[in-house]
Amino acid sequence: xxxxxxxxxxxxxxxxxxxxxxxxxxxxxxxxxxxxxxxxxxxxxxxxxxxxxxxxxxxxxxxxxxxxxxxxxxxxxxxxxxxxxxxxxxxxxxxxxxxxxxxxxxxxxxxxxxxxxxxxxxxxxxxxxxxxxxxxxxxxxxxxxxxxxxxxxxxxxxxxxxxxxxxxxxxxxxxxxxxxxxxxxxxxxxxxxxxxxxxxxxxxxxxxxxxxxxxx
Numbered sequence: 001x002x003x004x005x006x007x008x009x010x011x012x013x014x015x016x017x018x019x020x021x022x023x024x025x026x027x028x029x030x031x032x033x034x035x036x037x038x039x040x041x042x043x044x045x046x047x048x049x050x051x052x053x054x055x056x057x058x059x060x061x062x063x064x065x066x067x068x069x070x071x072x073x074x075x076x077x078x079x080x081x082x083x084x085x086x087x088x089x090x091x092x093x094x095x096x097x098x099x100x101x102x103x104x105x106x107x108x109x110x111x112x113x114x115x116x117x118x119x120x121x122x123x124x125x126x127x128x129x130x131x132x133x134x135x136x137x138x139x140x141x142x143x144x145x146x147x148x149x150x151x152x153x154x155x156x157x158x159x160x161x162x163x164x165x166x167x168x169x170x171x172x173x174x175x176x177x178x179x180x181x182x183x184x185x186x187x188x189x190x191x192x193x194x195x196x197x198x199x200x201x202x203x204x205x206x207x208x209x210x211x212x213x214x215x216x
Contacts, residue, residue: 003105004025017037025205049061057095058083058084061080161176161177
């Protein structure tokens with residue numbers, strides 16, 4: 001739903017309290033943090049506070065406020081409070097820009113998705129599928145093959161060029177040029193969250209034609 005968000009793990013839930021681990025982009029950089037959220041269904045608010053922020057954020061919190069205007073209309077407000085490590089003016093500006101950009105994007109996406117779901121009613125807007133293959137090999141070796149995407153151009157015939165960076169361990173930025181059957185080359189870009197040696201979650205941010213979303 002939210003364009004900046006790469007992946008989320010709900011690591012704890014107890015009544016109206018939950019803890020979530022978020023991987024997301026901020027000003028084009030991949031970051032991760034852990035937040036505790038309080039869900040108040042009666043007052044239609046969700047408050048959040050980052051427990052383990054990502055630099056240069058020292059502290060970050062806020063509230064989602066949903067205000068009913070009519071039976072079929074609502075106003076949503078997203079509030080933030082934050083500070084930077086050392087109160088550095090450059091870092092404060094960086095945080096302000098990231099918060100403004102991400103909040104605007106998230107509020108717009110919330111509006112589009114809720115209204116589309118309401119209009120479609122029973123029509124499915126998001127499709128999912130699963131492919132399965134059995135491999136005569138150790139699970140760690142299979143994981144390493146998928147994780148070592150920088151070698152895919154050597155290992156996979158349809159991959160022309162790969163650019164992989166991992167500035168934060170376990171958080172990858174992957175750009176790839178792939179060849180289609182007609183010989184054309186297409187570029188895609190993804191962020192990947194690595195959980196050794198179990199799974200790799202990804203979200204494409206540069207998408208092929210006809211897709212508006214691709215995660216897996």
